[in-house]
Amino acid sequence: MKITNIPKGWGFYFMLDNQPDSNDDSAHSLITRAKYIPSELLPVRKTSTGRAALVVSILLHPLLLPTYLFLLLFWMSPSMMGVSNDDIRYRILLLLIVCTLLIPLLSTYMLYRLGSVKSLHMEDRQDRVFPFVSTTLFYMLTTYLFVKQLSALYLITLILGGTTFCLLVMTVISFFWKISVHSTSIAGIVGFLIGLYYHYAAVEYFYPLLLVIILAGVLMSARLYLNAHTPAQVLAGAAVGLSIGLGTILMMG
Numbered sequence: 001m002k003i004t005n006i007p008k009g010w011g012f013y014f015m016l017d018n019q020p021d022s023n024d025d026s027a028h029s030l031i032t033r034a035k036y037i038p039s040e041l042l043p044v045r046k047t048s049t050g051r052a053a054l055v056v057s058i059l060l061h062p063l064l065l066p067t068y069l070f071l072l073l074f075w076m077s078p079s080m081m082g083v084s085n086d087d088i089r090y091r092i093l094l095l096l097i098v099c100t101l102l103i104p105l106l107s108t109y110m111l112y113r114l115g116s117v118k119s120l121h122m123e124d125r126q127d128r129v130f131p132f133v134s135t136t137l138f139y140m141l142t143t144y145l146f147v148k149q150l151s152a153l154y155l156i157t158l159i160l161g162g163t164t165f166c167l168l169v170m171t172v173i174s175f176f177w178k179i180s181v182h183s184t185s186i187a188g189i190v191g192f193l194i195g196l197y198y199h200y201a202a203v204e205y206f207y208p209l210l211l212v213i214i215l216a217g218v219l220m221s222a223r224l225y226l227n228a229h230t231p232a233q234v235l236a237g238a239a240v241g242l243s244i245g246l247g248t249i250l251m252m253g
């Protein structure tokens with residue numbers, strides 16, 4: 001027996017065990033025999049608002065956010081970042097994009113093709129473990145490279161270190177709980193920008209900071225609308241990201 005007519009807006013499906021019907025057909029019996037089946041494409045995503053929320057989640061994907069942050073920093077404060085020279089700036093930016101975006105993206109896709117990850121949406125907590133571990137390792141290697149070879153670029157190295165630590169925390173948590181990495185990532189950027197604004201008196205970041213705060217609200221609302229996370233998972237992710245991002249700049253900047 002299967003329940004297939006699921007109302008729109010539900011974030012899950014139920015499939016009943018294929019067992020002979022017992023005498024007890026109470027609601028409690030049916031629920032206890034049900035299994036949680038995650039969906040590749042939840043019904044809510046088929047609505048226009050759901051599609052918009054999915055686009056927001058893709059455009060503000062955790063793998064893309066560090067690239068956005070470095071683009072902003074290199075554009076607004078190249079001298080503070082230690083990359084006043086245009087040639088050096090582009091080379092460092094390319095290195096960061098390759099190490100923090102392209103390589104993790106390709107490794108995640110490879111894991112998907114090999115069957116280690118069932119869905120690129122990573123709706124199951126188990127699907128997140130291998131991609132998170134590999135991405136954290138790539139970030140660790142990149143941070144080590146900057147510490148050893150490019151230590152003069154202190155602020156870049158510091159932000160990389162904070163991001164790597166944040167990833168490490170997310171990876172550990174993901175072994176036990178499905179925390180929102182979207183929330184963690186964008187809240188981490190908010191934390192970094194607040195730290196730069198106050199610690200370095202970088203008043204030019206006031207309006208970008210306001211914009212990122214608004215985008216954070218939109219992104220977290222999108223994740224909730226898509227039923228990708230519970231409110232607790234979204235808020236916990238935001239708290240972790242904000243505290244690590246802000247703490248990194250204030251304590252070590």
